[in-house]
Amino acid sequence: MEEAVAGCVATLGKAVDTDWTAVKAGRLEWDCRETAAHVAGALLAYAGQLAGRAQQRYVPFEITLDGDEDGLDPTDNAGVLQVLETTGALLVATLRTTPREVRAFHPFPFRSANREGFAAMGVTEVLLHTHDIAEGLGIGYEPSPDLAEAVLTRIFPQVRPGPTPWATLLWATGRGDLAGRAPVTDWRWSNNLVVPAARLTLQGITPAAARDLRQGGDGGFEWIEGGPFEGTRDAAGMLVKAYEAGVHRPEWGVFALVRTEDGRAVGGMGFHGAPDEQGRAEIGYDLVEGARGQGYATEALRALSQWALDRDDVRSVFATVDRDNAPSQGVLERAGFTQVGEGEAEYAYELRD
Incomplete structure (x- = not known):
């Protein structure tokens, strides 16, 4: 966040004597000054959401760029940049003091985000709108590849990586072209899905994670001690491959099972991909050894299976388990699954809507 804001201020500071109200910001309908004010407002709003732990809507306040009581005018271009620095600092301070497990309201797409999500959204606002303003003012701008990569792998998990992170981000947000890809006319970022269970939350794992x-x-x-289990690492590797191939769908990916009592992860659970044409979604899971035998897997499986079956595109949830893995068979049966087949080494289970 600090790097993004510093790059913004350094770039736009080159044109501080230009009339920012006279030109549009890139392809936007806003002029350059309006766009800069929007960025400052977004950074302040994100800080307010996290600091106030807002859960149902945006906290109802906004920023204005008015003159002060001494007659000075902070709405000149230098003043606007100072406001950007200040709101960026407020968001950074909030991110540093907000516990990892805290989530606050954001509408897209699952109505909440944690500090990592708000940080990524804040960086995105800064990078993209600095590009827009710079384009309008006729000055060059390109952030570090690491910043663009961080954004893409956290809140654009559905976007296949392109030749460079910055070119990919510009294309994914309708600001540029990539060879072999159709232009983007409608886009939104995607914070990770969180599914509540009895004593756990199932937290979607981003490509970065x-x-x-x-x-x-x-x-x-x-x-917890001994984690993550090898199965979770293997599933994470499959997620990365799907992301790099452009076929990853975040709600059908991998979830960390996190205890609500202490915020510690005890296992992983997830889908093998989106539902097939028959509406069947395959699921798998594992637990760190120290968390087994306490009902966590059953609770998580019930919650995630129900989340899937509540969707219109899912008719059943399917799982396979080794014939000699009696504990896992018990998890499936306690979660309501029924054995529907058997092979030489595995049993097949299914839970239908």
Whole structure:
């Protein structure tokens, strides 16, 4: 966030003596000054959502760029940049002091985001609208690839990576072209899905987190001792492959099972992909050894299966389990699944709507 705002201020500072109200910001209907004010308002709003723990709607306040009581005019271009620096600093301070498990309201697409999501949205606002303003003012701008990559792998999980992160982000938001891809005319970012269970929350794993898990990291989660289990790392690797191929659908990906009592992850659960043409979604799961035998997998499986079956495009949830894995068979049966087939090494289970 700090890097994004600093790059914005440094770039736009080159044109501080230009009339920002005289030209449109890139392809937007706003002029350059209106666009800068929008960015400041977005950063302040995100800080307010997290700081106030808003759950149902945006906190009803907004920013205005008025003159002060001494007659000074902070609405000149230098003043606008100062407001951008200030609202960016407020969001950074809020991100640093907000616990990881806190989520606050944001409408798209699942009506909440955590601090990582708000950080990514804030960076996106800064990067894209700095590009818009710079384009309108006729000055060059390109952020670091790492910033664009961080945004793409956190809140654009459905977008297949392109030749460079910045070119991909511009294309994904209707601001540029990529060879072999149709122009984008309608877009939204996608924060991770969170599904509540009895003593857990199932938190969608982003491509950024999946890459870290695949490489031996913790994916940004605090795991109980012994975690994450190897099955979760394998599933994270499959998620990364799907993301890189452009076929990842975040709601049909992998979820970390996080205890509500202490915010620690105890396992992973997820789908093998989107439902097939018959409306069947295949599911799999594992638990860290220290969390087994406590009912966590059953609770999570009930919650995630019900979430899937509540959708119009799902008719059944399917799972396979080794013939000698009696504990996992018990999890499926307690979650309401029925054995529907058997092979040489596995049993097949299904839960229908």
